[in-house]
Amino acid sequence: MSGFLGKIGTLFYIFALIHLINCAPSDQHYGSELQDLADDLENWMEFLPDAIKSVPINYLAIPGTHDSFTSDITKDSEVSPDGEDILKQLEWLSIVKVVMANWSKTQAYDVTAQLQAGIRFFDLRVCNNTADNTLYFCHGLYSTDVQSVLNDMSSYLSEHPNEVVILDCQHFYAFTDDTHATLIGMLKNAFNTTLLPYAGSLSSWSLSSLNDNNYQVILIYRESVQTSETFLWPSSSYPTPWYNTMNSTYLLSSLDTGLSTRSNSNGYISQCVLTPGVNDILTNLLSTLKQKCAVDFESSRTAWILEQEPGANGVNVIIGDFVDLSDDVFSKSIINLNSKLLTTRNIFMRGISRIGQYINDLKRYIFPKLV
Template sequence: MNNSVKDLAADLENWMSLIPQELRRMPIINIAIPGSHDSFTANITSNSDISPDAEEIVKELSVLGPIFKEVIARWSKTQCYLAKDQLIRGIRYFDLRTSTKEGTDDLYIVHTLYSVPIQTCLDEINSFLDLHPKEVVIMDFQHFFGFDETLHKKFIQDISTTFGSKILPYDGKINNITLDSMAQNKYQVIIIYRIDGTTFWPSACFPNPWPNTVSIPTLIQSLNDNLKKRQKDIAFISQCVLTPDAKFILEHVLSSLEEECAKKLENYRSKWIEAQVAGECGLNIIIADFIDLSDCKYVRDVINVNQSLLKALNK
């Protein structure tokens, strides 16, 4: 970043509150927003139970015991922080897999293994928002395991009860929403619920193409191709993550997702982000694994993509 230009990421905890007013008046779909992938998996350990989203081969091999579970944990954990610590470090979009768990009425975050009860994270987010009235959080409930219609209704009610009037109502016009308009109406939460027929924001307003590759060149090409195809009147999520398959994990069984994927992608990810611009059909929401790497450089890079908007306004 040019040192003569103000660092928009100087205060990660309050970055949305502190960005210039010109940016707060822009549609939120035109602003670059850092997010985390499989957001709340920090609590996954070798003692975690196998969850319903696990592939069948994982469920079958779990009989091998603690050594196998230790390997799976290293490849299932995608983040080092839960909600509060990610929010303090500037993350404003959360990607969530939610599941039932036998023996309890609690719903859990999962990624092959069980992590933390989802309500714990919702409460952390709500407490943060109480203290940061101009910050906005987007929660994307992507996958549900063990849910029936009754449980969906209960979960939707739990979300509504937790955040109350902070939730932005769905009206089909995400392109009209700005940080300023949300603050004026005391809205701080956008809920994406990828099941049809709810009162929350649907999948169609937040396309989220999955590259599904462990190849860095293929990932970068996919990110570029998908951005070229994004529509200008809805949000867009770029998944800047590598996805190892069983073969890849077996070839690197003594390593981890962090070492073999996140760290090896990091420099390429930074270069790609720094080459992007925000604005109409530009970079919007982006998600990554291990957002903490290099003192949260990823988060800072994404927030500072918004410099492109200021430069365009000053031309």
């Protein structure tokens, strides 16, 4: 008899689930009731709902910058080791330096302004200037010195203990083993115990668990180095496909394809950036990277972002150039994607509650002797 009742109960469970699916509110309707997650960009992670803070960090939608620290590049900046050899030979020509500056600078905000604008992922390109034995950020030309940026970021994180950043040490120029050791030492001194130890997978870490353990920095180091430090996350932990194109249609299509094949145990970076070649620059000498790769691209970039969803096979980190455009719409759009996680979770939890009610009703009215 109990087996028969169990089968009847299963049937009612299935009917209840079907009813739940039919009656569940749409994401659009339910999402319209949610708060603006980007209302306080400076502290947006701290004020996320607990339901989102419990999601794996590699499932969150996180805004980032490409070639993050180029705001200090000017026509007076010196050509850096990553610059083309021909440019190094012609840098004495003033017009060459003007064009280089116009097409090397990718951000208007410095590190503090980016953090205040909600940016939480940073793309680090580091050059060793052997002339003064100092490390600088660079993109064809020398920009800000590394130590000052680390100092500012460390201070910000100390004042915002619930914010988490991802630092991607992606390119190194004029480096030796000793230079790597120097940079790693600078990073360790700046962030110390807030550096998350490498754990193989990011899916076991959420904002809540990072906050509970006082971890604020995930450090990716895309170079194999001999070191005993345990806080360096390898390239495989955060794939970052680069599509090297000025064709926006091809770029956005490629971003979609890449997301469809991403691993759910690692992070993932969507490089929503156009890349000018030499011919693009030569045919637009009087223009700038900002105009051709950011301003002209902004509406398409924003439209693509708004179509995305975080979570499994969804976006994680999205990086862009000149993220200051249109009152920080880049950061705001990405941060608010996380409301879709909250919508899905709430519908699911509401569904569980309804199923529980159906089962209780089943017991109470159909099989009162079982209560």
